[in-house]
Amino acid sequence: MQITFTGTAGAGGVPRYGCECAACVRARQQPEYQRRPCSALIETDKVRLLLDAGLMDIHDRFPAGRLNAIVLTHFHADHVQGLFHLRWGKGAQLPVFCPPDPDGCADLYKNSGILDFQHLEAFRPFEIGDLKITPLPLNHSKITYGYAIETASGHRFAYLTDTVGLPENSMHFLKSWGPFSMALDCSYPPKVHSPANHNDYNLALDIIDNVRPQKSWLTHLSHELDLWRIKNNCKLESNLAWAADGLIVQV
DSSP states (O other), rough: EEEEEEEETTTBSSSOOOOHHHHHHHHOGGGGGOBBSSSSEOOOOOOOOEEEEOTTTTHSSSOOOOOOOEEEEEEHHHTHHHEEEEEETTTOOOEEEEEOOOOSSTTTTTTTTEEEEEETTTTTOOEEEEEEEEEOOOOOOSSSSEEEEEETOOOEEEEEEEOOOHHHHHHHHHHHHOEEEEEEEEBOOOOSSOSSSOHHHHHHOOOOOOOOEEEEEEEOOOOOHHHHHHHHOOOOOOOEOOOOTOOOOEE
């Protein structure tokens, strides 16, 4: 299973519009430090699956027939905005698996075009090609799922973004799942008080200590987090890494 981090930012992106902090200035000068809406491409020999659809150029990056499905964590705009253009395409329906959010986002349900929205149930696995995927509830301001993804050969990867901590039942699932790797929300530098909606660095490390993945990548990063990294020259343990746009990893 190959994972490409197609975007690793929170809603504001990096660089943040109008911001002149060192992280945003660096990202304008050096494109490799830019961060676009948080998303990832999952590939095996049989399937290509896009996790979240916040990228505004999905229709250009993935010509018709190049994706088997899109799987959404939730319906906040920065995770679905790429669908608003894509839906008016021609040809076969494109499955879009998502949490059972009755509101969706704007008029996506009403005018879905080629998008075939399919609501999921927490902890009820479904299959796309040779992937078995289990939705895991997360703690966020909209109904949000992370996903435990497993290949037929037993390789496992969890994608857990847009959460502050983890619900107890999702934590229990991961502890008993078996060896796996993970991408995890880490939106903010360490905070004195617990943040709302997204993990700070300390909460992310607490989750990792609890579920003990073999390898973790921190994603959904803000310019505040990147600035903190610059100021503190933050070093990570060998089993932990910062995700970056375009980073490709093998699980």
